[in-house]
Amino acid sequence: MKSIEYSLVLSKRKTIAIIVKPDQTVEVRAPKRVSKKEVESFLQLKQSWVLAKLGEFSSRPEAHEPKYQEGETHYFLGEPHCIVDTTDALQNIDTDQASIPLRSIKDATSDQIEKRFDRWYRKEALALFIERHDYWREQMAHLSLPDSYVTIRKMKRRWGSCTSRGKITFSTALAKYPLTCIDAVVVHELCHLLEFSHNQRFYQFMSHVYPGWKAYDKQLQTLSWQY
Numbered sequence: 001m002k003s004i005e006y007s008l009v010l011s012k013r014k015t016i017a018i019i020v021k022p023d024q025t026v027e028v029r030a031p032k033r034v035s036k037k038e039v040e041s042f043l044q045l046k047q048s049w050v051l052a053k054l055g056e057f058s059s060r061p062e063a064h065e066p067k068y069q070e071g072e073t074h075y076f077l078g079e080p081h082c083i084v085d086t087t088d089a090l091q092n093i094d095t096d097q098a099s100i101p102l103r104s105i106k107d108a109t110s111d112q113i114e115k116r117f118d119r120w121y122r123k124e125a126l127a128l129f130i131e132r133h134d135y136w137r138e139q140m141a142h143l144s145l146p147d148s149y150v151t152i153r154k155m156k157r158r159w160g161s162c163t164s165r166g167k168i169t170f171s172t173a174l175a176k177y178p179l180t181c182i183d184a185v186v187v188h189e190l191c192h193l194l195e196f197s198h199n200q201r202f203y204q205f206m207s208h209v210y211p212g213w214k215a216y217d218k219q220l221q222t223l224s225w226q227y
């Protein structure tokens with residue numbers, strides 16, 4: 001067995017589980033009564049899977065870590081945008097470079113710039129999601145969708161959600177990605193107005209409305225590792 005370094009977490013759980021993290025660390029979670037020999041045996045049994053996951057994470061592109069200062073790059077609609085200060089004159093912006101125009105940031109702290117950036121991003125993201133929501137509702141008019149409306153908020157583990165009352169919420173971070181990926185999420189949430197479970201009927205609606213959704217879902221996952 002190839003040696004796999006891991007950290008062991010003992011708790012009241014009933015089974016052994018292996019967690020391979022994006023930073024390429026391995027965590028084994030096990031019941032308190034389990035011996036180290038049993039843990040090692042379980043790791044040996046799952047060795048191929050663990051090594052495959054470690055290889056997958058090691059091959060991922062280096063994550064983009066944005067900073068909040070003039071000239072820094074952030075992504076919007078899948079394209080890099082540069083933070084620029086528009087206090088003096090808008091004509092100073094290089095029109096060949098997509099930009100995020102913010103005012104009075106030359107002497108601002110990183111935290112202050114981040115707050116101004118967040119206000120800009122939320123405004124642009126909300127307008128974008130409303131436009132795509134309305135566009136796809138028109139494309140799905142033949143399905144007689146119930147009423148729905150759009151809200152946004154920061155979400156760590158989801159791109160979007162939909163309630164039985166038609167409230168569709170999108171993660172502000174979704175605006176970073178290409179429009180095809182955004183549309184896959186928008187259609188996904190609109191299809192939940194017709195079927196709330198992720199069952200065969202739901203995926204039939206998805207494939208009917210947006211045939212390429214599987215490829216764009218995969219692209220979104222891949223890009224999320226990068227930015």
